[in-house]
Structures are given as C-alpha cells and as structure tokens.
Amino acid sequence: SSHEYKLNFKKSKEMCLSYIQDAMLQKQWKKAAEFLTFYVESLEKDFSTEHVSPSEMIWRIGTEILCHHSHSSMKEFNSFTEQMKSLGVKRYLKVCLEHTFHLLCNGLIDEAYQNLSLSESWRFGEQTIIQDKEMKLIKAYRGLLDYYNWSKQKNILLEHGQDGFEDLTVEQEMHSCFRKAAVNLKEIIEIPGVWDLFVKCYVDLLEFYGDHNEARQVLNEYAYNSKFPANPNAHVYLYQFLKRHGESKKSLVSALKILHDVVPSHELMIDFNIMLQKSKKRKRRRLGLEVIFAVLDYAGWKENVKAWSCLAKQVKQIVISEKYLDWIQQEWNSRKDWWPAFHFSCYLAKRNWQENESLSYEKALVAGILLGKGCRYFKYVSHQGCKAQVKRFRVLKKFVNKHNPVYLRISG
Amino acid sequence: RDFNERCAQCSEVNWGLTDGGRFYCRSCHNVTERTTDAANSDFVCNSRIQTISKGLKKQEKTDGGCEWYVCEGFQLVLKKQAESLEALGVCPQMKDEVLCNFWRRYLQKTKQAYCNTSAGETVKALSVCDSSTDVDSEPETPSPLQLLSLSESEGDLQTDSSFASSISKVSESTSVCSGSVDGSLYFMKNRKEKLRMTMPMTLSFCYMALLWLREPMTLSDLLRFVVEGHIPYLNVFQHFPEKMKLYGLDLKIFCVESWPVYEEVYNKMLELAAFLDLPRFPDITDSCFLHPDMLCMKYLMEANLPDELHNWTCRVVKKIRIGEADFLTLVPGNKSTRNVKYDVLAAAVIVVVLKLLFLLDDHYEWLLSDFAEERNKNNKEGGLYFEFKKWYKVIKCSLDVKQKKLDEERAKYLWRCEKVLFYSDNKKSKVLKRRQMVVNLQNQFGKLSGSVLPAEKPNPSSFQLSWSEENTDGSCFHGHSLKGVLQEKRGLLTVKNPDYWLCTVKLCNEKTCGHLAHYREADFPQSYHFVIQLFSFLLRIQPSHIHEEVCVIEHKLFNKKLCKKRKYNTGLRK
Numbered sequence: 001s002s003h004e005y006k007l008n009f010k011k012s013k014e015m016c017l018s019y020i021q022d023a024m025l026q027k028q029w030k031k032a033a034e035f036l037t038f039y040v041e042s043l044e045k046d047f048s049t050e051h052v053s054p055s056e057m058i059w060r061i062g063t064e065i066l067c068h069h070s071h072s073s074m075k076e077f078n079s080f081t082e083q084m085k086s087l088g089v090k091r092y093l094k095v096c097l098e099h100t101f102h103l104l105c106n107g108l109i110d111e112a113y114q115n116l117s118l119s120e121s122w123r124f125g126e127q128t129i130i131q132d133k134e135m136k137l138i139k140a141y142r143g144l145l146d147y148y149n150w151s152k153q154k155n156i157l158l159e160h161g162q163d164g165f166e167d168l169t170v171e172q173e174m175h176s177c178f179r180k181a182a183v184n185l186k187e188i189i190e191i192p193g194v195w196d197l198f199v200k201c202y203v204d205l206l207e208f209y210g211d212h213n214e215a216r217q218v219l220n221e222y223a224y225n226s227k228f229p230a231n232p233n234a235h236v237y238l239y240q241f242l243k244r245h246g247e248s249k250k251s252l253v254s255a256l257k258i259l260h261d262v263v264p265s266h267e268l269m270i271d272f273n274i275m276l277q278k279s280k281k282r283k284r285r286r287l288g289l290e291v292i293f294a295v296l297d298y299a300g301w302k303e304n305v306k307a308w309s310c311l312a313k314q315v316k317q318i319v320i321s322e323k324y325l326d327w328i329q330q331e332w333n334s335r336k337d338w339w340p341a342f343h344f345s346c347y348l349a350k351r352n353w354q355e356n357e358s359l360s361y362e363k364a365l366v367a368g369i370l371l372g373k374g375c376r377y378f379k380y381v382s383h384q385g386c387k388a389q390v391k392r393f394r395v396l397k398k399f400v401n402k403h404n405p406v407y408l409r410i411s412g
Numbered sequence: 413r414d415f416n417e418r419c420a421q422c423s424e425v426n427w428g429l430t431d432g433g434r435f436y437c438r439s440c441h442n443v444t445e446r447t448t449d450a451a452n453s454d455f456v457c458n459s460r461i462q463t464i465s466k467g468l469k470k471q472e473k474t475d476g477g478c479e480w481y482v483c484e485g486f487q488l489v490l491k492k493q494a495e496s497l498e499a500l501g502v503c504p505q506m507k508d509e510v511l512c513n514f515w516r517r518y519l520q521k522t523k524q525a526y527c528n529t530s531a532g533e534t535v536k537a538l539s540v541c542d543s544s545t546d547v548d549s550e551p552e553t554p555s556p557l558q559l560l561s562l563s564e565s566e567g568d569l570q571t572d573s574s575f576a577s578s579i580s581k582v583s584e585s586t587s588v589c590s591g592s593v594d595g596s597l598y599f600m601k602n603r604k605e606k607l608r609m610t611m612p613m614t615l616s617f618c619y620m621a622l623l624w625l626r627e628p629m630t631l632s633d634l635l636r637f638v639v640e641g642h643i644p645y646l647n648v649f650q651h652f653p654e655k656m657k658l659y660g661l662d663l664k665i666f667c668v669e670s671w672p673v674y675e676e677v678y679n680k681m682l683e684l685a686a687f688l689d690l691p692r693f694p695d696i697t698d699s700c701f702l703h704p705d706m707l708c709m710k711y712l713m714e715a716n717l718p719d720e721l722h723n724w725t726c727r728v729v730k731k732i733r734i735g736e737a738d739f740l741t742l743v744p745g746n747k748s749t750r751n752v753k754y755d756v757l758a759a760a761v762i763v764v765v766l767k768l769l770f771l772l773d774d775h776y777e778w779l780l781s782d783f784a785e786e787r788n789k790n791n792k793e794g795g796l797y798f799e800f801k802k803w804y805k806v807i808k809c810s811l812d813v814k815q816k817k818l819d820e821e822r823a824k825y826l827w828r829c830e831k832v833l834f835y836s837d838n839k840k841s842k843v844l845k846r847r848q849m850v851v852n853l854q855n856q857f858g859k860l861s862g863s864v865l866p867a868e869k870p871n872p873s874s875f876q877l878s879w880s881e882e883n884t885d886g887s888c889f890h891g892h893s894l895k896g897v898l899q900e901k902r903g904l905l906t907v908k909n910p911d912y913w914l915c916t917v918k919l920c921n922e923k924t925c926g927h928l929a930h931y932r933e934a935d936f937p938q939s940y941h942f943v944i945q946l947f948s949f950l951l952r953i954q955p956s957h958i959h960e961e962v963c964v965i966e967h968k969l970f971n972k973k974l975c976k977k978r979k980y981n982t983g984l985r986k
C-alpha cells in the first residue's frame with residue numbers, strides 16, 4: 001500500500017484515533033492512554049462539521065480507558081468526568097447519567113444518588129428544554145434509588161417488628177422515600193418505552209400500600225397500550241400480579257394467551273398448559289394442546305421432562321377418551337415432517353435413555369402415539385425399559401400397542 | 413545617521429538602515445557593507461527606520477504590543493530558519509548574504525520596502541473592522557467575519573477593495589482583526605497578483621538560497637528536517653518577540669497545519685526565482701553534491717546497494733547527458749528547459765540502472781539471485797556476489813520497521829505549542845480554558861501511559877538508513893560484486909539481461925495531464941514497486957513522482973529506438 005507523505009492536522013488526528021481504537025480493541029489500555037494524550041489537542045480546533053466531535057470522542061474513550069486501566073481509581077474517574085461535564089454543555093446531562101451508572105456499577109449508591117440530585121437541579125436556559133429526555137431519565141433513576149432506600153427501610157422495619165421494636169424515624173423515612181419514588185417512577189412509565197424495572201418497583205410500592213387498583217391499571221397500560229413497544233415482560237408482570245391477587249381464570253388466561261402469541265417458548269407456557277388442561281371448557285383445553293406443542297418446537301425445551309410430561313399427559317388423555325383426536329391430527333399435521341428427526345431420532349433415543357430415563361419415558365409415550373408402535377424411538381426405549389424391568393415401560397408398551405389404530409387415524 | 417559619506421552609485425547622502433544593520437542608499441538602493449555599531453539583527457521595534465516607508469509613528473498599543481507588518485513577521489521566520497540551517501552545518505554566508513539579499517529583493521519587487529511610497533498603495537492597512545471609519549469610501553469591503561470564515565483556502569475574495577488613502581486614518585484605526593497592520597490585506601485579491609508570501613514560501617526561499625550556494629542539502633532533505641523539527645516552521649511564531657501580537661487573520665498567515673509539500677515548495681521556488689529576476693544560478697558541476705553522480709553515490713549507499721552500481725549510474729548519466737552543467741543549472745524564467753529535481757533525478761537513475769541489470773519483472777531478478785546464491789554457497793573466495801533476494805529481505809525488513817515508526821510519529825504529531833493564539837479578544841478566555849483542559853487531560857492520561865519515555869527528536873542526519881560492513885550478519889551489500897549479472901562481450905562489460913521493459917511507451921502531455929506519466933501500483937511488477945517505494949520513503953514523496961522521472965529518463969535513454977519504432981509504425985500505416 002502506498003503511504004501518503006503529506007500530512008495535515010485533521011489527517012494526523014484521524015490516524016491517532018485509529019491507533020487508539022486498535023489499542024482499545026486489543027485491550028492495551030496503556031497504549032490507548034498514550035495515544036489519547038496526543039489526541040486531546042484536537043479540542044483546540046473546532047470540528048463542528050464532524051459527526052462526532054472531538055470532545056465527545058475524548059469523553060467516551062477516556063471513560064473506557066479509566067474503566068479498564070489497572071492504575072485508575074474512582075477518584076480519577078470522577079475528576080475526569082467533572083471535566084467532561086464542563087466541556088460540552090449540550091451533553092451535560094448525558095455525562096451525568098453515565099457517571100451515575102458508573103458509580104452504581106461500582107457500588108457507590110450514595111454518591112450516585114448525590115450525583116443525580118445535583119443533576120436534577122441543573123438549569124441552563126434553552127438547553128434544559130432540549131435535554132428534557134435526559135432530565136426525565138435522571139429523575140426516573142433517582143426514583144429508582146428512592147425505591148431502593150425505601151426497600152432498605154422496609155426491611156429494617158420488618159426486622160425490628162420481629163424483634164418487637166418500634167421505630168418511628170425509620171417509618172417516617174420509609175414513607176418519605178415512598179413519596180419521592182412514586183412521583184418519579186409514575187412519571188417515567190407514562191412515556192412509551194420499556195421500563196421493566198421501574199414498573200416492577202412502582203407496582204411493588206403500590207401493592208405494599210394497598211393501592212391495588214392503581215397497580216392493576218399501571219400494569220394494564222404497560223401491557224396493552226399500543227403506544228408502548230411490544231414487551232413480553234409486560235404480560236408476565238400482569239399475569240403475576242393477577243395470580244397474586246387471585247383474579248379470575250379468564251383474566252389469567254387472556255394475559256397468558258398474549259404471551260403465548262408473542263413468545264411461544266416462554267417458561268410460563270408450562271404453567272399455562274397445566275392451567276388449560278384442567279379447564280372444563282373445551283376451547284381452553286384445545287388451546288392447551290396448541291400451547292404445549294408450540295413450546296416443544298423450540299430447541300431449548302427438547303430435554304425438558306416437565307414439558308414432555310405435560311404433552312404426554314394431554315395426548316394420553318385424549319387417546320383414552322377417543323374424543324378430539326382431530327386436535328392431535330391438526331397439531332401433528334404441520335409437525336410430522338420434522339419432529340421425527342428433531343425429537344425422535346435413533347441417536348436421541350439412545351442418548352435420552354442413557355441420560356434421563358424419565359425424559360425418555362415421556363417422549364416414548366408421545367412418539368408411540370404420534371408415530372405408532374413401529375416408531376424406532378418408541379421401540380428402542382420401550383425395549384430398553386422392559387429389559388431393565390422398569391414397570392412403567394411395560395405399561396407403556398401395552399398402552400401404545402393397544403391404541404395403535406389411533407396412530408393410523410392420526411397419520412391419515 | 414552619523415554616516416555622511418556619499419553613495420558610491422548616486423553620490424547622494426541619503427542613508428537608511430536595513431534590518432541586517434547595513435547602510436543603504438535611499439535614492440538608489442545601493443546596499444553597502446558598512447554596518448552600524450548596533451548591528452542588532454534582532455527585531456527591535458524602535459530601531460526600524462523607514463525600511464518600509466510608511467511614515468507611521470511607532471505607536472505602542474494599549475496592550476503592550478507594537479505595530480508590525482506581516483513581512484516583518486516573515487523576515488523573522490526566515491532569520492530563524494537560516495540560523496537553524498547554519499546550526500546544521502550550512503555556511504554562514506547563506507544567512508548573512510544570500511538569503512538576506514533574496515529577501516530584500518523580494519520586498520523591493522513587491523513594493524513593500526526599499527521603494528517610494530507613491531506606488532506603495534498595496535501596503536496601506538485596511539481599516540476594515542473599525543466602525544468609526546468612513547464606510548462610504550470602501551463600499552465593498554468584506555466584513556471581518558467573512559474573512560475569518562475562509563478556512564483552509566487562502567481565500568481570494570471576489571470583491572475588489574479600494575484602500576484607505578489617508579495615513580492618519582490608518583494610524584488611528586489599526587486593524588483589530590489582525591495583530592499585524594496589514595494582515596487583512598493578505599486575503600484581498602490583489603490586482604497586481606504579486607507573489608504573496610506564505611509559510612511554505614519561506615522554505616522556497618531557503619531552498620533557493622541553498623541552491624545558490626550549492627549546499628549539500630536536497631529539497632527532500634530540507635523538508636524532512638522541517639518535519640523532524642530541526643528547522644522552525646510549525647509554530648515558528650513562538651519565537652516572535654512579546655510585543656508582536658498575533659491574532660485574527662495573522663493566524664491564517666502564520667499558523668501552519670500541514671506538512672510542507674515538495675511539489676508546492678519547489679514550484680514556488682521557480683516562480684520566485686523568476687519573479688526576482690535572478691540570473692543563472694551558479695553552475696552545478698560534477699564536484700557538486702547535487703550532481704547526479706554524487707547523489708547517486710549517496711543514495712546507493714543509503715539503499716544498501718553495491719558500490720559497483722555507481723559505474724552504471726555514471727554511464728547512464730553520461731549517455732543521456734544529464735550530468736552537464738547546462739542541464740542541471742537553474743536558469744530562472746527559462747520555460748524551455750525542464751527544471752531539475754536533483755534528488756528525484758538521482759533516485760530515478762538508480763531505478764533505471766536496476767531495471768537494466770535485473771529487469772525487475774518479478775521473474776528474472778529472482779533467477780539471477782538464485783544463481784548468485786549457488787555461487788556464493790560454493791565459492792566464498794573473491795568476495796560475495798550480490799543476491800537480489802537477500803538484499804530484498806534486508807531492506808524490506810528495515811523499511812517496514814521505519815515505515816511503521818513513521819506512521820506512529822504521524823499519529824503522535826503535536827501541532828500546538830505552548831504559546832496560545834486566538835482570533836479575537838472575546839475568544840481569549842474560552843481558548844485559554846480549553847488549553848488548560850488539554851494540559852490537564854494530557855497529564856492525567858500521560859500518567860496512565862506507563863513508563864513511556866517522551867519521544868526524543870532524532871538527531872538530524874543526512875542518512876536515514878545506514879549500513880556498516882563491520883556487521884557480521886552480512887546485512888551490508890556495499891562491497892558485493894555484480895559479477896553475477898554481468899558478462900564480458902568483446903572486451904566490454906555488459907549486462908547479462910538482454911531485455912528491458914519501458915514504464916510507458918508514450919509520455920503524457922504535461923500541460924493537459926499535469927504530469928508526464930501516471931503510476932498505478934497494480935500495473936507494474938512488484939519488484940519495481942518495491943524499489944520505487946524505497947526511494948519514495950527516503951525522499952518522502954509520492955511514488956508517482958519518481959516513476960514519472962524514471963519514464964522521462966527511459967525515454968531519453970531509448971530515444972533512438974523509440975523514434976525508429978514510431979517511424980516504422982507510420983510506415984506500416986501508409
């Protein structure tokens with residue numbers, strides 16, 4: 001490659017930057033720091049046309065180096081960040097936020113709190129309005145820390161309560177934390193976004209003080225308001241809340257149904273299936289079958305005994321009753337081309353039998369129903385089971401043999 | 413003032429004092445050798461008598477600064493540069509006589525000094541920024557903001573400005589948008605288009621003086637010394653005296669933010685030499701350092717090539733007659749002869765010789781090398797034969813190391829100096845704050861850099877690569893023999909290589925293309941590219957410049973054959 005023998009300020013700083021980036025990627029923090037010392041003079045030249053200004057570059061790079069460098073201390077980091085705050089007023093609140101995060105990551109909760117409080121009181125003419133988003137975040141995080149304090153007070157109170165002590169100051173402190181937290185948390189979750197942690201904490205506060213209606217409303221909003229981005233967790237939180245408060249089956253089912261639509265492989269789907277299987281309503285039991293089949297479409301569940309046992313139970317029940325075999329047929333239709341290789345290969349038969357007898361049992365049951373007694377998985381496992389003289393396998397073998405015609409009907 | 417002798421030329425008694433402290437006749441500009449006792453070559457505000465005839469009083473401004481003109485600034489720069497050149501071993505004549513006289517001639521030609529005021533309208537300061545001046549007299553003056561916003565370019569504005577004519581106006585309202593009196597002038601389009609002084613041009617002056625004295629320093633050497641910091645160029649204003657305040661447009665004039673470019677400095681030098689009506693420069697003869705025979709020797713040594721190659725370079729030089737004084741010597745203003753870049757020429761000659769001996773087609777040179785290797789293995793007597801392969805490995809290794817180091821230096825280059833400059837007073841506090849922050853950050857991260865010693869300025873050296881025959885690892889090829897690639901034919905020593913490939917069959921038209929030949933790495937053998945790259949590094953210029961010169965030399969060398977070919981071709985067409 002040809003080398004340029006010309007050089008100007010801009011080019012030389014660009015080159016410097018690429019050396020810094022290389023060093024950082026290779027985690028050579030000393031080298032990165034060295035080249036940064038040569039880069040900082042670019043602060044003296046206005047690069048207003050650049051996409052990322054030198055001051056932002058220096059802030060971000062400097063932060064990374066100070067985070068990772070073995071000789072850097074929290075004190076150094078703080079002094080550096082303070083300098084960065086004065087460097088770009090347009091970035092002031094952002095720097096404050098990142099500073100807070102860093103303090104939190106290092107366990108300096110009190111310092112983080114102070115930092116947030118200080119930032120909250122910052123005013124700078126037009127900039128305050130322009131940086132409104134950051135300000136909201138700052139308030140929200142302070143709300144979170146208030147919640148954290150509240151939680152601490154609560155625990156102290158509970159402890160004292162157990163010991164028979166009464167502590168008025170702690171209680172007052174606790175309530176004041178609550179008030180501060182509630183205000184800020186409520187404000188942030190009104191803005192469309194993903195606020196999982198904030199929502200959880202807020203709901204926790206509301207529940208403690210007995211405001212269940214507000215809590216339910218908040219969770220409903222979070223889960224169902226179309227302005228908010230689709231968030232499976234919202235439905236999880238809602239479901240957990242409803243369950244805690246013994247709400248109707250109907251509301252529980254509707255909450256989980258959405259979760260099934262959005263994340264068919266969610267771990268709550270097991271509970272969902274169990275709930276649905278028990279139901280007297282035919283539609284719900286049908287849904288249950290759909291749910292459990294969907295779960296096992298995902299590789300993460302392949303070796304989960306519980307999931308297989310749910311499916312096995314439901315399938316067995318259907319076969320015995322000889323009603324609704326078409327349900328199985330419908331579900332199996334789209335899966336018969338790939339499930340055999342995915343779940344019921346010879347290799348898996350051997351492995352499952354070796355590693356997990358219960359797993360192989362459940363799977364064998366399902367395989368036997370869906371693929372008939374000639375199915376290799378079933379044959380191998382049941383043979384092994386019978387050889388090992390495990391009772392349930394003999395039962396299994398008999399069962400599948402007895403119901404083989406069902407397979408013939410299912411497979412069309 | 414006490415000097416009452418009559419002038420030798422015009423018999424008048426009308427003396428002035430030059431900056432160099434010599435008396436000169438104001439009537440006929442005859443410069444004498446007589447100096448004052450206070451031959452103070454330092455710039456002192458008060459002692460400047462009307463070398464630049466303005467009739468202005470030397471007012472001390474309120475900030476402790478004094479009035480100064482841009483050309484005075486440049487004069488200081490040249491002085492500093494000359495001093496450092498002297499420290500590098502250049503003869504003192506350069507500073508005291510040659511450069512001085514060139515500069516004076518320049519001032520004269522651009523009517524900034526040594527001339528009558530009546531024609532000196534060009535140097536009247538522009539009271540652009542002062543709102544108290546009569547705006548009507550200059551309706552089209554651009555605002556200072558407009559001037560300041562002309563960033564990288566030297567900003568020739570389209571507006572033509574009329575100048576303030578009254579001296580009193582000037583003295584009251586010295587430009588606030590530049591520390592110098594005439595800083596703003598520099599960005600006005602001057603109808604007469606005289607050669608306006610720039611920082612790169614200071615190097616043109618220096619080179620011109622070096623060339624006049626035939627000093628052993630090529631332009632590439634000079635520019636390399638500048639980059640390495642041995643010659644003041646970047647931030648040279650920090651040597652200006654305290655009273656000479658720089659701000660505003662002065663920054664655009666004196667602050668450099670790029671390395672000097674060879675082509676630019678060279679071309680400006682030619683322009684300058686013509687502009688100054690200089691006569692034919694002293695002859696470059698074969699005992700001069702700049703003569704291709706000498707420079708080839710130097711470069712051969714530096715490139716670690718066998719001394720025997722020198723015979724061949726001399727032969728080529730002689731054959732195409734580029735060793736003749738008439739070819740090599742600079743005649744300013746002569747457009748018919750192509751001007752000579754001595755360093756590039758010598759490098760190109762070596763490349764051509766290597767092509768003659770080794771072909772450099774990515775095949776033949778390795779073949780020759782293998783033969784040499786065989787011979788060297790079996791027969792150690794009578795000295796080693798030169799092996800291209802070995803040489804390539806050694807040079808590539810060194811070159812890679814040096815190149816990597818150079819790249820790092822480029823990335824670590826510091827452009828700012830301790831002296832802080834600002835465009836205007838209202839920016840002062842901001843600039844100083846920034847500077848403080850930069851210093852703090854440098855300290856903070858400097859501590860985290862580990863035990864890194866600050867890069868020391870390399871000692872100025874004419875040779876960038878050096879090889880010693882005392883090295884036992886056999887990495888020095890100076891003494892190696894070329895016998896492996898030569899053969900005797902009818903009592904003459906000729907090359908074994910029967911072929912030669914031309915870099916280009918036809919040269920371009922310089923006027924349309926800007927160059928005589930163009931270079932694209934992919935079009936040429938890698939060995940050729942390697943050799944070009946080597947000299948490109950040594951001279952710190954783009955490979956294409958060397959390639960171009962190689963093409964020109966080849967066309968001279970094979971002129972007859974090319975002519976024949978052309979004639980033959982035309983014959984066929986008919």
